[in-house]
Amino acid sequence: MALSFKNIAPFLITNQNKSSRWFSYLGLGIGVLLLLCSVQLYININQLMKERNPKKTNYDFISITKRITNDNMGQDHSFTLAEIEALKSQKFITNATPLIANKFIVSATGGQTLPFSTDIFLEAIDNDFIDTIPPSFIWKEGDNLVPIIVSSDYLELYNTVFAPSRDLPQISESTVGALMVQLECTGIFGTKIFKGNIVALSDRINSVIVPKNFLEWANRNIANLPSGNASRVYIKTADANNVDFLNYLQSKNYQVNKDKTRFGRVKQVLQAVVSGLGIFSILVILLAMMLFSFYLQLMIAKSKHNLQLLLTLGYSPQWLSNTVAKKWIPVYIAIIASALLTTALLQYFFQQSFLKGRDDLSPIVHWIVIAIAVLLAILCAAINHRLIKRLLYKL
Amino acid sequence: MQIEIQQIAPVFLEQEKISGSEIWNQLIAFQKGEYVQLIAPSGSGKTSFIHFLYGLRKDFSGNIFFNNKSLKTISSTQLSSIRAAKLSVVFQDLRLFTNHTAYENIFVKHQLQPFHPKNKIEEMAERLGIQNKLQQAAGKCSYGEQQRIAIIRALQQPFDFIVLDEPFSHLDEDNSKKAMQLIEEETQKRNAGIILADLEQVSFFNAQKILNL
Numbered sequence: 001m002a003l004s005f006k007n008i009a010p011f012l013i014t015n016q017n018k019s020s021r022w023f024s025y026l027g028l029g030i031g032v033l034l035l036l037c038s039v040q041l042y043i044n045i046n047q048l049m050k051e052r053n054p055k056k057t058n059y060d061f062i063s064i065t066k067r068i069t070n071d072n073m074g075q076d077h078s079f080t081l082a083e084i085e086a087l088k089s090q091k092f093i094t095n096a097t098p099l100i101a102n103k104f105i106v107s108a109t110g111g112q113t114l115p116f117s118t119d120i121f122l123e124a125i126d127n128d129f130i131d132t133i134p135p136s137f138i139w140k141e142g143d144n145l146v147p148i149i150v151s152s153d154y155l156e157l158y159n160t161v162f163a164p165s166r167d168l169p170q171i172s173e174s175t176v177g178a179l180m181v182q183l184e185c186t187g188i189f190g191t192k193i194f195k196g197n198i199v200a201l202s203d204r205i206n207s208v209i210v211p212k213n214f215l216e217w218a219n220r221n222i223a224n225l226p227s228g229n230a231s232r233v234y235i236k237t238a239d240a241n242n243v244d245f246l247n248y249l250q251s252k253n254y255q256v257n258k259d260k261t262r263f264g265r266v267k268q269v270l271q272a273v274v275s276g277l278g279i280f281s282i283l284v285i286l287l288a289m290m291l292f293s294f295y296l297q298l299m300i301a302k303s304k305h306n307l308q309l310l311l312t313l314g315y316s317p318q319w320l321s322n323t324v325a326k327k328w329i330p331v332y333i334a335i336i337a338s339a340l341l342t343t344a345l346l347q348y349f350f351q352q353s354f355l356k357g358r359d360d361l362s363p364i365v366h367w368i369v370i371a372i373a374v375l376l377a378i379l380c381a382a383i384n385h386r387l388i389k390r391l392l393y394k395l
Numbered sequence: 396m397q398i399e400i401q402q403i404a405p406v407f408l409e410q411e412k413i414s415g416s417e418i419w420n421q422l423i424a425f426q427k428g429e430y431v432q433l434i435a436p437s438g439s440g441k442t443s444f445i446h447f448l449y450g451l452r453k454d455f456s457g458n459i460f461f462n463n464k465s466l467k468t469i470s471s472t473q474l475s476s477i478r479a480a481k482l483s484v485v486f487q488d489l490r491l492f493t494n495h496t497a498y499e500n501i502f503v504k505h506q507l508q509p510f511h512p513k514n515k516i517e518e519m520a521e522r523l524g525i526q527n528k529l530q531q532a533a534g535k536c537s538y539g540e541q542q543r544i545a546i547i548r549a550l551q552q553p554f555d556f557i558v559l560d561e562p563f564s565h566l567d568e569d570n571s572k573k574a575m576q577l578i579e580e581e582t583q584k585r586n587a588g589i590i591l592a593d594l595e596q597v598s599f600f601n602a603q604k605i606l607n608l
Contacts, residue, residue: 007506010499011492309490312451313504314479314552316472393471 003319005327011306012324013299021295025335027288032339032376034281036369040347042274043366045267059094060240061129061204064254065232078229092245093237097126098230099207100215103223104187108196111182114168123207124215129234131204136197139211146183146194149209150176152201173201187223205234241268289380293387300391308395321392325385332380340365340373396462396481396555398425398448403457405443412439417606420457425588427555432600433592435608441592442487444608445560448590449484450474479508483554485562489545493534497525497544500533505551510585519547522577524570539565546574550581557582559591572599 066077079098087096102122109117127133130149137147152173159170171179181196202209219227237245249256300307311317344365351363404419413419418433419440425431435441446452447459450466459466461477469477478484491500501516520526523543528536533544542565549557557578563571579601582589591600592608 003506008503010495011503306492309492310503311475312449312478312490313548314475314477314507316475316479318472319475 003323005323008310008315008320008323011303011310013302013306017295017298020291020298024288024292024295025331027284027291028332028380029335029339031281031284031286031288032336032373033342034284035278035376036339036343036365036373037346038274038278038281039372040343040365040369042271042278043368044347044350044361045270045274047362048360059236059238061131062235062237062240062256063099063206063232064235064249064256067253067255076229078231079233080229084233087233087235090245090248092239092242092248093235095128095236096233097129099123099125099205099232099234100212100219100227100230101232102185102215103219103225103227104185107184107186109182109184110168111180113179114181116166116168120208122210122215122218123232124210124212125205125234126212129205129236130202130209132200132202134199136199137211139214141213141217144194146196146210146214147199148181148196149200149202149205150198151206151208152203153206154208155201176201185218185222189222189224192218192222243268285376289383292384296384296387297391300388300395304395307392311392311395317389317392317395321385321389324392325381325388328384329381332377332384336373336377336380340370343369396427396477397460398556399460399463400424401458401460403447403455403459405440405447406454406456408440408443416608418444418608423606425556425590427588428586429588429604430582430600430602431588431590431604431606432596432602433590433606433608434594434596435592436594439608441608442560445484445486445558445592448558449478449482480553481555483549483552483557485542485545485549485557485559487560487564489541491533491541491544491548494532496530497533497536497540498529500544501529501548501551504548508552510551510553516547516551519550519577523547523573537565539567539570542566543570543574546578550578554585554587556588556590559589561593562591563593563597568599571597575599 066079068077084096084098087093100123105119106122107117107119127137130137132149134147137149139146155171155173155176162168163170176198177200179198181198183194183196185192185194196210216227219225239245246256307320310320347365348363351361355361400418400421400423402420402422404413408419416439433441433444435444443452443455447455447466450469453467461469461481464473466474492503495503497520498516501520502513505511505513505516517526517529520529520543523546525536525540525543525547528540528544533541536544542562546562549559559578562578563574566574575597578589589600589602591597591602596602596605
């Protein structure tokens with residue numbers, strides 16, 4: 001007959017201090033439920049925010065400007081080379097480059113297909129910072145054709161606001177490349193006319209981009225001016241929602257496109273709240289474990305005489321500690337499994353109630369949550385086994 | 396199993412009590428199957444010797460070996476298996492679970508490593524005249540009944556030696572003889588040895604060796 005806890009149960013005083021045992025079970029259950037829910041929430045937030053995050057590569061690209069206020073209006077708001085170098089030296093900024101602008105007047109004419117004429121601006125930036133660069137985005141001195149990359153927002157504005165108001169034809173993304181515009185560049189050295197061809201649309205850069213060498217040439221040869229300091233700087237960063245990064249920009253009074261970081265900020269706040277909840281739940285678990293350890297200590301203290309006698313009769317301390325510790329393993333497993341099941345049900349009902357039919361969020365709990373539950377069960381069993389072993393070997 | 400005692404002496408005992416002893420500071424070997432009586436007047440360290448032998452106390456000089464393994468360095472698990480299968484004991488203070496029934500007290504030893512089937516408990520209780528006390532709390536039994544419970548408990552396991560510390564101190568001669576007879580029968584079944592410690596010689600114990608403590 002294999003010996004089990006049942007054989008020695010009559011000699012252990014387990015029915016005393018029942019309330020502290022039940023409180024510790026309840027505390028453990030609540031703590032584990034809170035922890036699993038907060039981990040699942042954290043994962044949910046990340047999954048839900050991912051779709052709306054402007055980040056499409058491993059990096060975020062963000063344009064910054066100097067904030068113009070009533071006090072500094074009219075002053076120079078361009079970035080000096082030193083300021084750009086200072087930006088580059090920050091550990092949370094991978095790279096920074098200025099957006100240089102035209103120093104001459106540019107007007108664009110649509111020709112017969114698009115009979116309109118408007119003054120525009122041109123900007124240029126290092127190719128590394130542009131998200132869509134077709135092979136045709138090159139210009140060399142003497143070329144009359146200038147490739148242009150336009151923000152996709154501009155095309156949307158043209159199609160939805162500008163074209164209907166002027167009775168102009170709407171243009172699809174696929175046909176925009178076929179259009180030719182005439183660029184009339186006027187400066188101190190007179191007027192030069194180029195053909196402009198929109199070769200790509202950019203989701204990243206909110207501007208009209210031409211090759212950098214063209215703009216530098218044109219500034220020199222049309223306006224007789226160096227390209228000079230830029231008013232806008234593009235930043236390449238691993239995480240535009242990094243708190244240090246945002247705090248740095250704020251301390252320098254640089255203005256950032258809030259739209260690009262709005263979800264990040266919301267996410268940040270939510271993650272902070274959920275993390276706080278997670279920490280609180282760990283504290284609850286620790287308190288519950290402590291309460292349970294007090295119960296165990298009291299039980300062993302009350303059963304000390306009997307346990308000593310069992311050891312004297314030939315029961316091994318190792319067998320006794322293993323057997324007593326094993327007695328509570330099904331209890332931990334039941335508590336943690338209930339908490340996991342509740343988390344799974346909450347996740348399912350949350351998904352079904354608010355996001356039914358959408359694949360943004362899975363109705364099933366994440367594997368990390370399950371792994372944490374398993375880990376907690378092992379941890380609880382191991383801690384209590386160690387405690388019981390220590391107490392019994394001390395007898 | 397062989398028990399070998401090498402010059403052991405309690406660290407707390409007066410030198411004059413140690414010097415005249417046939418056990419303290421002597422080299423003695425107890426062989427399996429051997430019946431030994433220790434005659435020990437009060438205060439000579441009889442119970443201490445039993446406790447040393449059973450591994451309950453280590454406040455002695457010298458060494459005790461179980462099959463050449465020193466009792467002082469043996470692990471708690473090894474000591475437990477010796478107590479469960481090699482060395483049985485009846486303590487002078489009996490060491491019963493006083494709030495539990497006589498049967499529970501015996502069965503807790505039986506279930507650890509049974510030598511007999513379970514029904515042997517009732518048979519032994521009947522032979523020693525405590526069959527009506529089996530379901531009574533041990534603490535409620537007389538000291539003589541408690542001694543018989545402790546003796547039956549000690550006979551539930553396999554052993555190479557049984558150590559008895561004044562096992563019949565509260566039994567009349569008739570009951571003492573019955574108990575001794577049962578112990579000797581059970582010892583023979585195991586081809587085991589008996590080490591019986593008492594204040595004076597026990598006439599109905601067929602000791603092969605008598606040692607004065």
